[in-house]
Amino acid sequence: MILYLDMMAGIAGDMFLGALVDLGVPVEWLKGKLSGILHGFDLRTEIVFRHHLRAVNLFVDVTDDVTHRHYTHIRHMIESADLPEKVRDNALEAFRHIAQAEAHIHGKDIETVHFHEIGGVDSLVDIIGSFLALDYLGVDQVAATPIPLGSGTIKCAHGTIPVPVPATVAILKGLEVTGSDAKTEIVTPTGASLVATLKPRFGGMPDMQIEKVGYGAGKRDTGASAPNLLRLVLGSPAAAKDCGDNILSDQVAVLYTNVDDMSPESLGFAMDRLMDKGALDVSFTPAFMKKNRPATRIEVICRKEQLKDLANVLLAETTSIGVRYHLCDRMILKREPVAVETRLGRVTAKKITSPNGEIRIRPEYDECKRIAREQNLPFYQVYEQILAESNPLDR
Incomplete structure (x- = not known):
């Protein structure tokens, strides 16, 4: 929200x-x-x-x-x-x-x-x-x-x-x-x-x-x-455009830059800062720059109104001196937040609808992490148990 x-x-x-x-x-x-x-x-x-x-x-x-x-x-x-x-x-x-x-x-x-x-x-x-x-x-x-x-x-x-x-x-x-x-x-x-x-x-x-x-x-x-x-x-x-078959269309901003002189720890911190600031996704891809220098390509997906703020984070938290960006149309499956009751407690998850109408429930990572810490359980066990209890065939 x-x-x-x-x-x-x-x-x-x-x-x-x-x-x-x-x-x-x-x-x-x-x-x-x-x-x-x-x-x-x-x-x-x-x-x-x-x-x-x-x-x-x-x-x-x-x-x-x-x-x-x-x-x-x-x-x-x-x-x-x-x-x-x-x-x-x-x-x-x-x-x-x-x-x-x-x-x-x-x-x-x-x-x-x-x-x-x-x-x-x-x-x-x-x-x-x-x-x-x-x-x-x-x-x-x-x-x-x-x-x-x-x-x-x-x-x-x-x-x-x-x-x-x-x-x-x-x-x-x-x-x-x-x-x-x-x-x-x-x-x-x-x-x-x-x-x-x-x-x-x-x-x-x-x-x-x-x-x-x-x-x-x-x-x-x-x-x-x-x-x-x-x-x-x-x-x-803002609601995305309904394209039919449970597929929505909206527009996001994509920012990207290449860096060749940052440590893995610094890159990890930059990703955390971008996500904290509201990025929808952040990814790193190996790349080669001029003179065959190995580098990392940083790509950020965000809402259009977040473009300036996230560009500022990239320029402040990385060694890059320039950021490229463009607006991008995308298609996404219908999804909505839901709360599911499990033996591990009440959990926030995403309800995703496939083009054929099939429903999938995917627990949120932060919720699984919280439960794993509170109940001293391995993360994968928490995720798998929530997944099994929240995906009945007739949902």
């Missing part, structure tokens, strides 16, 4: 989580998941209207008065929590962004830095809850408007400081920002860390079929012309 962040009035952790609840993430489900990790809080929501637009206003009611926590304490808490691997990794990265910013600003080592407001249970709920909600919705691609910033000053634990606050500015390094007419803080360090971790493609809304729209409400008067709302648009990739 694709998630588009329309940050008309900035972003804060409670706004983001409220908008995700508006997209359909159950509050009770969130509370249940978070209660196994955190204590001393409750979640509640109310419906509010800003400029006549309906939105979810989310509150984290805290009974745990501890607001100062060291980064090492938070990191250990997340590492030991019962969370999906992707949720855990994202939560750790979000707090690492904050810790690195605070450590630099205050001239401390990252391992000893402590958080003030950001160390409270409400911030932990906002960050961990947001990544749980994204996992619940099946989000695997994120795009966003440039991040608008406010102006003026605010009071915090360190006194009166300028807006955007130093931690927010530090976290937003490398991300696309813009000005606004807001007279106060509209991007909090928590909100900035969420965006930095999601690494969205900045720009207009990507090609997709819109399925849901959610609004999360901010709590302060920003003095801006835009309502204090965060809008999230959830959708699936």
Whole structure:
């Protein structure tokens, strides 16, 4: 699924989580998941209207008065929590962004830095809850408007400081920002860390079929012309053209380059970065360049709107000084995500329909890897068992 962040009035952790609840993430489900990790809080929501637009206003009611926590304490808490691997990794990265910013600003080592407001249970709920909600919705691609910033000053634990606050500015390094007419803080360090971790493609809304729209409400008067709302648009990739016989046609971008001076380890890392950035596929092919130099041809398939971002990754992560690309029509079999119940648990898979109408179910690699790790089983056994249990002849 694709998630588009329309940050008309900035972003804060409670706004983001409220908008995700508006997209359909159950509050009770969130509370249940978070209660196994955190204590001393409750979640509640109310419906509010800003400029006549309906939105979810989310509150984290805290009974745990501890607001100062060291980064090492938070990191250990997340590492030991019962969370999906992707949720855990994202939560750790979000707090690492904050810790690195605070450590630099205050001239401390990252391992000893402590958080003030950001160390409270409400911030932990906002960050961990947001990544749980994204996992619940099946989000695997994120795009966003440039991040608008406010102006003026605010009071915090360190006194009166300028807006955007130093931690927010530090976290937003490398991300696309813009000005606004807001007279106060509209991007909090928590909100900035969420965006930095999601690494969205900045720009207009990507090609997709819109399925849901959610609004999360901010709590302060920003003095801006835009309502204090965060809008999230959830959708699936734009539908491919139906060619009949269960065959679809769409258009993708293909990028390729040759390199002759990279180690296998560096090539492997480049592939990981390309896949993390949303590539549909990455392949390496042995090649020979001028003067018979052995080389590797790197080919990347991606959505058209991802072309620039993935070209940047190729040029940044490889020794290439140029990338060739073209748009390519392709035909693909009909496929859709499904959840199948097996003796190993509930598994996400692809349902593929052949031209003759035959159905095949193929489990997702990441799901098999997760189960293999959790149950200490060989990967091939997990894959084969899921395959056997999810492919009845009459499916």
